[in-house]
């Protein structure tokens with residue numbers, strides 16, 4: 001692939017784009033597809049057949065042999081089962097490749113092995129997948145060949161969501177419906193749909209594959225479970241935005257090409273704070289597609305790494321003491337006639353709409369802070385949230401000085417003034433100051449920051465699907481819009497009521513606004529005084545799903561039923577327990593088969609040398625002191641190992657899923673830390689040539 005890279009030609013090459021549909025479909029069918037894409041509904045059977053044939057012809061021309069319904073079960077990653085386009089040969093043994101509308105629209109994978117949290121008893125294991133026409137089909141190409149992937153939702157036969165896409169789509173519907181009510185109030189009659197725009201910054205680590213393969217913890221857990229710090233960490237701040245080394249550069253170049261072909265607008269790339277850490281950000285796009293594309297980004301990052309002798313780690317905290325990885329979920333709301341509801345705008349009318357939207361968002365985030373926190377939790381993120389480099393586990397909103405001042409004014413101006421003067425609404429602030437974009441973007445410690453014309457939700461973990469966080473965001477904003485619209489539509493005096501609603505929402509929920517340093521201990525205390533929840537772990541966060549306010553909201557907007565929420569809670573607990581169980585078993589394995597033998601070998605050597613030195617009449621006191629330190633740590637380690645094994649053996653006796661998850665958090669996880677401490681100390685004592693696997697220094701600085 002040398003020579004000139006033609007990005008324009010490359011972009012979307014593997015995507016069945018609208019342009020390709022226009023070329024390949026009849027006018028009538030194309031129009032129908034566009035209508036369903038924009039307004040929802042179903043394709044007629046005849047049209048579905050036409051689309052399927054066109055899609056298949058294109059895919060086969062591209063070299064595809066198989067198709068798959070590509071879906072996102074509750075494992076957090078994507079699933080696919082490939083079917084070849086082949087059919088029965090005719091009497092003369094010829095094969096005609098086929099793909100029908102029925103196969104395009106609906107699939108029936110045997111779904112019994114996907115987590116369902118009790119929603120689907122195994123006797124009715126056949127969930128089904130249904131084409132999501134709003135997300136374009138694409139061809140995935142790798143060693144398997146070329147596979148036509150059809151983005152689909154995954155449900156049980158009784159219609160319960162078994163995946164992450166279904167609730168996301170439902171939440172977008174709800175949000176659009178409520179947001180339309182808001183824009184109508186301000187005279188926008190042209191908009192037909194309001195869609196969240198989502199831009200996702202993805203952080204990742206790259207390590208040498210050979211070294212990776214020498215560490216069971218990286219292989220099984222995706223993070224190091226042992227490891228003493230290297231002499232150098234990130235303290236010199238020389239990696240962030242640093243020059244990109246050739247090997248990494250070659251990887252990034254390849255990654256961009258693969259992503260562009262898939263229609264992902266990979267745009268920004270740079271080195272991140274920790275050594276071996278990097279970031280990629282595509283340009284924002286429709287929420288649902290952005291979520292799908294993020295899955296492709298994560299998958300492609302891993303795949304391309306293999307080609308370069310590298311391994312991509314998406315874990316939130318692969319290395320203790322180093323920055324972890326997150327994902328920034330940039331979120332705004334845009335009408336199909338091009339208005340960003342989070343853009344303050346130029347006219348008083350736009351300003352008022354913006355202030356209402358802002359007030360609704362502040363209310364939504366404050367009222368459902370626990371749900372947002374839950375949506376950003378995963379096993380790996382427990383190491384990040386509240387740790388030093390990541391947003392704290394407390395949800396707060398950063399608005400920037402200017403906007404916070406506006407809020408202050410609105411809250412403190414006494415009675416509402418309803419008179420109109422010189423065409424401007426009297427709201428305490430008649431027009432907003434031009435917001436200085438840079439000023440809004442300076443606070444990097446806030447979990448939820450207003451950045452000029454969007455919010456940036458910075459809590460999400462790097463390996464997590466962003467479907468969950470976006471579903472929650474969409475849902476809580478839809479609810480706030482709905483309440484505001486109910487009042488405003490019924491108001492006799494719109495302007496008075498508008499003023500009241502904004503002022504009330506801001507006054508009631510101002511406590512969630514915080515512009516200071518979110519990483520400081522002072523904030524933790526201040527937040528507690530303000531009554532903001534500080535939910536420290538993934539398992540503690542699960543309760544938010546079943547809070548009555550959450551259930552009520554999700555049911556009202558038909559995003560989740562109570563049963564679906566219960567199933568998700570159950571799966572979350574199980575995921576946590578299983579993951580910690582794997583980590584604990586991995587630690588036990590490494591401790592018993594690698595670290596203990598190495599330390600014993602070293603201490604034997606040391607004892608031998610010590611005796612030899614003594615015999616020769618030398619001073620062996622240094623030997624003796626090191627030996628006693630080593631054996632002291634060794635017995636500390638053995639004790640910790642025994643405790644971990646004993647406690648782990650008792651975990652299965654805890655049968656309640658919630659209790660079991662807490663058992664893993666409060667007991668097993670604590671035991672694991674106790675085992676790591678002496679092992680890491682031993683790493684600093686034992687002859688490096690005898691240490692059984694690559695160290696932090698080897699992995700992080702010699703990529």
Ligand code: ADP
Nearest residue numbers: 197198199200268281282283284330331332454
């Ligand atoms: P940083 O936050 O590090 O300054 P960038 O500007 O590189 O990051 O990336 C911000 C992300 O936000 C990009 O994916 C960008 O496309 C996205 N973005 C920009 N404007 C909007 C918007 N209105 N809505 C949603 N996402 C947006």
Ligand code: MG
Nearest residue numbers: 201328330456
């Ligand atoms: Mg950002």
